[in-house]
């Protein structure tokens with residue numbers, strides 16, 4: 276029977292999907308980097324969280340978040356519908372399970388914009404598939420400037436986010452990668468390199484063992 280060499284190789288080198296997490300104190304720029312990654316990379320999908328916080332101008336329900344009322348969120352917690360969930364800045368946020376589990380099985384990658392609490396929970400559930408990246412601001416003053424310049428939050432909300440920033444940053448060492456977002460383009464380039472390198476990890480290439488076995492079983496050199 277004729278063997279399609281190309282399709283056989285594609286099957287052999289198929290890999291597991293990964294969970295690429297971006298965390299940072301609010302305003303450091305993870306959403307900015309996440310959007311650039313999604314625009315540049317066809318193979319990564321955004322994990323769309325559910326949240327009880329009000330929608331910001333420009334946000335789209337179902338695209339940026341699933342905006343839900345608290346009783347709806349609580350019912351999803353009861354139904355174990357979240358992979359992880361947490362209270363952040365007085366609101367509830369969670370990652371719906373179904374979209375991720377099904378996609379991961381098909382080898383798709385997901386991008387998560389979640390905090391350290393969610394990262395800890397995902398690490399407990401699926402540490403082998405998780406790639407945690409922490410984005411740091413170049414300084415605390417610059418973090419405040421960015422939150423103000425974003426213009427999406429009232430001064431009281433900005434102060435609450437600033438007060439929490441140090442607590443968020445204290446979790447930096449729980450992440451495999453840490454990148455300072457001084458310049459957007461250079462931060463984005465580093466994050467993209469991390470994604471590319473993680474995709475190539477031996478453990479993620481599920482068909483590698485059989486591929487190498489077949490490679491070694493071939494005729495010896497010069498035969």
Ligand SMILES: Nc1ncnc2c1ncn2[C@@H]1O[C@H](COP(=O)(O)OP(=O)(O)OP(=O)(O)O)[C@@H](O)[C@H]1O
Nearest residue numbers: 299301302303304305306307421425456457458459
């Ligand atoms: N390197 C940078 N230099 C200057 N401004 C930046 C940089 N990166 C992001 N910004 C700006 O800072 C603001 C905050 O960025 P962004 O919304 O991406 O932060 P975030 O970490 O996702 O915040 P949150 O956790 O609140 O969602 C935005 O107005 C964004 O355009």
Ligand SMILES: Nc1nc2c(ncn2[C@@H]2O[C@H](COP(=O)(O)O)[C@@H](O)[C@H]2O)c(=O)[nH]1
Nearest residue numbers: 324360361363368369370388389390392393
């Ligand atoms: N643990 C989780 N944290 C999440 C999730 N979705 C977003 N977040 C984090 O919340 C804060 C605030 O986000 P904002 O959009 O209101 O500014 C930020 O740190 C996000 O990373 C989630 O599903 N789980």
